[in-house]
Amino acid sequence: MRLQWRTDLLSDTALVRDVALVCLADGIVGVSFGATAVAGGLPWWVPVAMSLLVFAGGSQFAAVGVVLAGGSPVAAVAAGAVLNTRLFPYGLAVSDVTSVGRSGARTRRWAARLIGAQLVTDESVAFALRHTDPARRKAAFWTCGAALFTVWNISVPLGVLAGSAIRNTAAFGLDATFPAVLLALALPTLTDGRTRVAAIGGASAAVALTPLLPAGLPVLAALAGLAALWRPRQRRPEPESAGDSQAVRPPAGQAIPVRSNR
Amino acid sequence: MMPLLAVGALAAITYALRIAGPLLADRVAVPAAAQRLFTSAAAVLLVALAATSALTTGHDFAGWARPAGVAAAGLLAARRAPFPVVVVVAASVTALLRLAGIQLSERARGSSTPVRLSVYRSASPSGWALWSRTLHFSCCYQRSGVVFCSKVAMTLAVVAEDWFREGAGVVL
Numbered sequence A: 001m002r003l004q005w006r007t008d009l010l011s012d013t014a015l016v017r018d019v020a021l022v023c024l025a026d027g028i029v030g031v032s033f034g035a036t037a038v039a040g041g042l043p044w045w046v047p048v049a050m051s052l053l054v055f056a057g058g059s060q061f062a063a064v065g066v067v068l069a070g071g072s073p074v075a076a077v078a079a080g081a082v083l084n085t086r087l088f089p090y091g092l093a094v095s096d097v098t099s100v101g102r103s104g105a106r107t108r109r110w111a112a113r114l115i116g117a118q119l120v121t122d123e124s125v126a127f128a129l130r131h132t133d134p135a136r137r138k139a140a141f142w143t144c145g146a147a148l149f150t151v152w153n154i155s156v157p158l159g160v161l162a163g164s165a166i167r168n169t170a171a172f173g174l175d176a177t178f179p180a181v182l183l184a185l186a187l188p189t190l191t192d193g194r195t196r197v198a199a200i201g202g203a204s205a206a207v208a209l210t211p212l213l214p215a216g217l218p219v220l221a222a223l224a225g226l227a228a229l230w231r232p233r234q235r236r237p238e239p240e241s242a243g244d245s246q247a248v249r250p251p252a253g254q255a256i257p258v259r260s261n262r
Numbered sequence B: 001m002m003p004l005l006a007v008g009a010l011a012a013i014t015y016a017l018r019i020a021g022p023l024l025a026d027r028v029a030v031p032a033a034a035q036r037l038f039t040s041a042a043a044v045l046l047v048a049l050a051a052t053s054a055l056t057t058g059h060d061f062a063g064w065a066r067p068a069g070v071a072a073a074g075l076l077a078a079r080r081a082p083f084p085v086v087v088v089v090a091a092s093v094t095a096l097l098r099l100a101g102i103q104l105s106e107r108a109r110g111s112s113t114p115v116r117l118s119v120y121r122s123a124s125p126s127g128w129a130l131w132s133r134t135l136h137f138s139c140c141y142q143r144s145g146v147v148f149c150s151k152v153a154m155t156l157a158v159v160a161e162d163w164f165r166e167g168a169g170v171v172l
Helices: A008-039 A046-053 A055-066 A073-086 A087-093 A106-118 A122-129 A134-164 A174-190 A193-209 A217-229 A237-242 A246-260 B002-024 B031-054 B066-080 B082-097 B127-138 B145-171
Strands: none
Touching: A008 A046, A008 A122, A008 A134, A008 A174, A008 B082, A046 A055, A046 A134, A046 B002, A055 A122, A055 A174, A055 B002, A055 B031, A073 A217, A073 B002, A087 A122, A087 A237, A087 B002, A087 B031, A087 B066, A106 A134, A106 B002, A122 A134, A134 B031, A134 B127, A174 B031, A174 B066, A174 B082, A193 B031, A217 B031, B031 B066, B066 B082
């Protein structure tokens, strides 16, 4: 929105500046990811390989968090995979920019498409969707994606070095950075009330179940909180249309304000 | 071996989800409701993971220092503080509270005594604190959810009692 009145040149420097800020923030996330993973006892190559191959901060944290809590690898992969389902609609939304242009050879277009897919992240998609002009969408996506991939895969090994250097992580409060990072990642997505209710309900269920269930499962059980998103509309269209008795009216009347809330 | 397989599996699933969008873009349209559900599922998982990793270690309560640091950081994040500030505040609040004597967790201390805030140790037990301590001792040898709940209840009672006293002192 802010960029609309600017000239092309200015908006390009603005793009570089915004991408740099996002990279700085994500670099710090990367350092804390690497440090958390090795401080928790994982071998150094696990966070490094994950950053190269998975390249999705939230799910990397989720999978490592489940493993560090004593959960099984299956639960860890499941948690990470569920978090990454949002990449599918992201890919649909930016399908026009992940390939580099119509001019190149067919193989080159395919190579670009395969590489571009790996660069689909929250940030690169958000940058691409800020523009409507195809060329600028493409520039925003590739600039942000490539810069993030570079910064992420430098900062995680740095974090691994830092994490293996610090012996007593609890004394420095480093165990608190992991939930804090997750919270900071999640808060911007809690935009509407129903998602907030679902998140709070799911988190309460997960904490309550932690003493009872094997590690890793309570977090997945939190998905039950999604039931808060269920809307009681479209439930009984038949009585509504046939509604000759007064007893059917009140539920139908209640359904209307719910519908208008959207 | 296991971590290698897990990393590989997560990487494969993630890449499949990424490439599916561009490949299928001409053929499918994700309904808006499904898209909202994906976003909400991600938010719910992240918050749940934040809550469990802030409050628990293994099957036990993690002590108050860590959740306090996370809560302070969460408040800052909600007020859109820069990311580095959020991370540094989480670590430093937790570290300072531990320095002040708020314990890590029962298991980390390697004892079977109930979780206590040593800051409040001077307060003479009375009322709620005594009640909940009794509750705690009555079931502290069961390794079950009851232990966790009683620990939380007891610590909350001690804190609440102290806050009430301070508040009453200010009013009077």
